[in-house]
Structure formats: structure tokens, C-alpha cells
Amino acid sequence: MIKRVLVWQWGRRGGGPRFGLNLAQAVDRLPGREVMLCLSRRAEILTAPGFPRDRMTVWQVETYGSLGGLLVRLLGAPVIILRLLKRIRLWKPDLAICAMTGPLDLLMACALRCAGVPLIVVVHDAVPHPGDGFPLQHTLQALLIRQAQGIVALTHHVATQLREQVGLREREIMVASLPPFDYPTVQRNGSGMQPVERQPGPVRLLMFGRLLAYKGLDLLLEALKRLPPVLEFEFRIVGSGPDSDELRKLSALPHVSVENRWVEEDGIASVIGWADVMVLPYREASQSGVGAVAIAAGKQVLATCVGGLEEQFSGLPGVVLCDVNVSALAGALETLIAAGPALPARPARQTDILWERMAANMLADVEKCRRLQVARQERAVVTPFS
Numbered sequence: 001m002i003k004r005v006l007v008w009q010w011g012r013r014g015g016g017p018r019f020g021l022n023l024a025q026a027v028d029r030l031p032g033r034e035v036m037l038c039l040s041r042r043a044e045i046l047t048a049p050g051f052p053r054d055r056m057t058v059w060q061v062e063t064y065g066s067l068g069g070l071l072v073r074l075l076g077a078p079v080i081i082l083r084l085l086k087r088i089r090l091w092k093p094d095l096a097i098c099a100m101t102g103p104l105d106l107l108m109a110c111a112l113r114c115a116g117v118p119l120i121v122v123v124h125d126a127v128p129h130p131g132d133g134f135p136l137q138h139t140l141q142a143l144l145i146r147q148a149q150g151i152v153a154l155t156h157h158v159a160t161q162l163r164e165q166v167g168l169r170e171r172e173i174m175v176a177s178l179p180p181f182d183y184p185t186v187q188r189n190g191s192g193m194q195p196v197e198r199q200p201g202p203v204r205l206l207m208f209g210r211l212l213a214y215k216g217l218d219l220l221l222e223a224l225k226r227l228p229p230v231l232e233f234e235f236r237i238v239g240s241g242p243d244s245d246e247l248r249k250l251s252a253l254p255h256v257s258v259e260n261r262w263v264e265e266d267g268i269a270s271v272i273g274w275a276d277v278m279v280l281p282y283r284e285a286s287q288s289g290v291g292a293v294a295i296a297a298g299k300q301v302l303a304t305c306v307g308g309l310e311e312q313f314s315g316l317p318g319v320v321l322c323d324v325n326v327s328a329l330a331g332a333l334e335t336l337i338a339a340g341p342a343l344p345a346r347p348a349r350q351t352d353i354l355w356e357r358m359a360a361n362m363l364a365d366v367e368k369c370r371r372l373q374v375a376r377q378e379r380a381v382v383t384p385f386s
Contacts, residue, residue: 001032002094002363006117008038009099010063013265015289017045019097019179023122026355027363036091038108059087063104068129070103077107084111093117096365098148099122101141109147110299117384120150120366124178125286126161131212131242139359142167149373150366152195154178155308158286162366169326172372174365176311179354198276202232203341205302205333206275209290211241211260216281216304217325221246223281223330224253233337238263238271272297276341280304281329287312296351300342301334 005027010021017039017106024037040063045051045385061084061168064070073080088096088111096112110117121144128138145151146167152174153159159173196310205314207220224235240262241247251258263271272278275313278294278301285307294301303309307322320336322328 003032004034004036004091004093004291004369006036006088006091006093006096006365008059008061008096008097008102008105009038010038010043010061010102011100012040012042012063012065013044013262016100016102017043021051021102022179022181022355023097023099023359024056025052026352026359027080029352029356030137030360030363033294033363036093040307044265047140057091073104080107081111084108085114088112088115090115095120095363098122098144101137101144103137103140105144106140106147109144109318111386113147118149118370119147120152120362121145121148122152122154123158123162124154126158126165127151129212129214129284131214132197132210147371150369152176152362152365154310155287157311158307160297174362174369176362176365177358178289178292179358180351181292182296182351183287195378198341202234203337204276204338205233205235205279205337206271206277207235207237207239207279207281208241208263208271208275208293211237211244211247212240213244213246214282214284216283216329217244217246217250219283219304219326219329220279220322221250221253223333224250224256226326226330227334227337229254231334231337236274237269268293273300275299277336279294279333280307280309282306283324285309300320300336302336304329 007020007024007027009016011017016265016349019038021037024035027033028035033055037342038059038061039046041060042063042065096117096119098119100122108323109119127215151162151171153162154176156175159175159292162168162173209215211217235256236259237256238259240260247258247260250256276299278290278299280288280291280301280303282304283306287308291301291309291312301313301319303313303321304318304324310321313321320332322332360383
């Protein structure tokens with residue numbers, strides 16, 4: 001049985017460290033399991049309110065803060081691997097889970113292989129989104145997957161994309177889920193985001209996250225231009241991304257404001273809390289961390305029916321899905337705006353339980369796959385005179 005689990009994610013900011021933390025906490029709450037969470041020493045989440053430093057084992061690893069820092073770490077790879085190996089052998093995990101891939105993960109994979117610890121990789125995106133990630137991200141991810149004993153996707157959409165890739169057609173790919181993200185605190189009571197008192201006024205819409213072309217900025221621009229001028233609403237577009245013609249044109253529209261900035265960990269709750277409706281006009285999507293945050297906060301969601309979004313939001317109240325075209329998006333926006341601010345949806349309750357269920361199912365699938373692998377190996381052994 002898998003008892004000790006190492007969960008690592010070496011991102012400095014964004015959804016990766018949060019996903020790693022939520023997964024580690026969920027594993028830690030399962031009966032008979034112990035967990036160690038390995039984060040970058042530079043991770044923003046380490047200073048977030050309520051970080052459970054005293055409630056779980058946290059291993060901080062020095063990563064990098066710039067391209068130069070990354071190159072220095074890579075040049076020192078042999079020393080880093082030995083340090084990782086020493087800590088791994090000291091703690092003796094039964095399983096290691098890479099919660100989201102990054103540039104230095106192959107160093108951990110090498111140390112795990114030397115220690116004889118099986119590796120599971122959670123794959124968030126099977127194919128690169130334009131402008132997203134880091135250089136060579138998917139090349140490094142493919143190399144990491146080859147080192148892994150198990151692969152986990154968060155949607156069947158991503159699993160299908162993985163199975164179409166060379167070298168993965170015969171691999172077993174497990175499918176988990178993406179439970180609601182509870183952002184403002186990292187407490188253990190699963191109480192969800194605390195509702196913010198809604199002041200009177202027109203409906204508030206929010207697009208939040210990376211402001212990149214594949215997020216459907218062009219679709220949103222044209223859809224908003226088609227709305228009747230008599231409609232009253234407030235639309236904030238908040239996140240970081242390169243300056244673009246679409247963002248400039250969006251900022252010039254009435255009722256629309258663009259805030260091209262990085263929102264730090266402790267500022268996310270207030271941004272989400274402002275909104276009545278979260279808008280995800282994406283052209284591509286594997287699944288949506290922003291959508292998971294919206295569900296946890298009890299917000300209405302308007303999303304295009306693309307990639308893994310339909311699967312992620314299937315059956316959830318307060319979610320409107322539309323086709324990936326300007327007319328459908330404009331029609332859905334008009335309907336939501338004309339209806340005015342709705343009563344806040346009930347925030348997702350017992351988010352801890354949803355994460356525990358996901359973690360328990362993932363570990364059960366891993367143990368099942370390991371038994372199947374052992375059985376195949378035993379059948380493949382040909383002994384003399386058999």
C-alpha cells in the first residue's frame with residue numbers, strides 16, 4: 001500500500017503551487033497516508049495567509065528567479081540531484097507526484113529513479129497553448145513522462161490528446177478531475193470562499209487570468225461590440241499578458257476596463273469576490289483553474305464549449321456554455337446582462353471532501369496500475385521447461 005507520498009511543484013506563482021498544495025493537503029487527510037509537499041523556496045504561496053506550514057511537512061527547494069538563474073541551476077545539476085536524493089532517502093516516500101510540470105523536474109525525476117521511488121506526472125496540458133508556458137515546456141514534459149511510471153490527466157479531453165502522441169499510445173493514462181479551488185485561505189475546514197456583500201448596481205462580469213490570444217480576446221471584443229447600447233453592466237478584464245490590439249480595443253469600449261497586471265496570491269480573492277459572472281470566452285482549453293475558482297466562490301460562469309470545459313462544468317448549477325463563435329457568445333452575454341445581478345450561487349461546499357475524493361481515486365488508480373504492471377511482467381517471464 002502507498003503510505004508516504006511526495007508531492008512537488010516548483011512554480012513560483014500562479015495555479016501550479018496552489019494545485020500542488022491542495023493535492024498534498026487532500027492526500028494528508030486520507031487515512032493511513034503521509035505527505036511531504038516540495039515547493040520552490042521562491043513560491044508566492046509560502047507567504048499566503050493561512051499557509052499550513054505547521055500542519056504538514058514542507059520541503060523548500062531553491063529554484064531560480066530568472067533565465068540566468070535557471071542556467072546556473074542546470075549547470076549545477078549533479079550537485080542538486082545528490083541533495084534531492086539525500087532528502088528522498090531520508091524521508092523514504094512510496095510514491096512521488098509531480099503536480100504540474102516545470103523546467104527543473106527532470107532533476108527530481110533522476111533523484112527519484114536513483115532512490116527507486118515510482119513517479120506519477122499530472123498533465124494539465126497535452127499540447128502547448130499559443131504564447132503560454134515556457135520555452136521547451138512540452139519537450140521537457142514529454143521527457144518527464146517517459147521517466148514516469150504513471151500519467152494522470154485532469155480531463156478525458158487531455159487524456160485523448162495524450163494517447164494521440166507518439167510513444168504514449170500504449171501507455172495507461174489515468175483520468176482524475178479538477179475540484180473547486182478555494183483561494184483566499186488554505187484552511188482545513190472546507191468552508192469555501194467567504195461571500196462579499198454585494199453593493200447595488202449593474203451586473204458585474206469578470207475575465208480573469210492570463211491575457212493571451214487563445215483565451216478568446218478577439219471573440220470577447222466582437223461579442224461586446226454587438227451588445228445593445230442600452231445594456232448596463234461593468235466588465236473587468238484582469239490578468240497579465242502582452243500588450244495587444246485586442247486589449248487596447250477592449251479598454252476603449254464602454255463599460256469595460258482592462259487591468260493588465262499580475263495579481264498576487266493574496267489579492268485573488270478580492271478580484272473574484274467583486275464579480276457576479278466569470279466569463280471564459282476561450283478558443284482553447286484543457287480545463288480551467290479560473291473556472292474551478294469561480295465554482296468554489298459560488299459565481300455564475302459563462303464559458304465557451306471547447307476542449308475540456310464541457311466535461312469540467314457538466315451538471316454544475318450556474319454555468320452557461322455557448323458555442324465558440326461571436327454570435328453565441330454575444331447572445332449569452334446579453335441574456336446574462338439583461339437578467340441583472342442574480343442572487344449569489346451557493347459556494348461549493350466541502351471542497352476538502354471533493355479534493356480528498358480526487359486524491360483517493362488517483363491513488364487507487366495508481367495502485368491498480370501498479371498491480372497490472374506487475375502482472376504483465378510476471379506473464380512476460382519465460383522460465384526454462386515451462
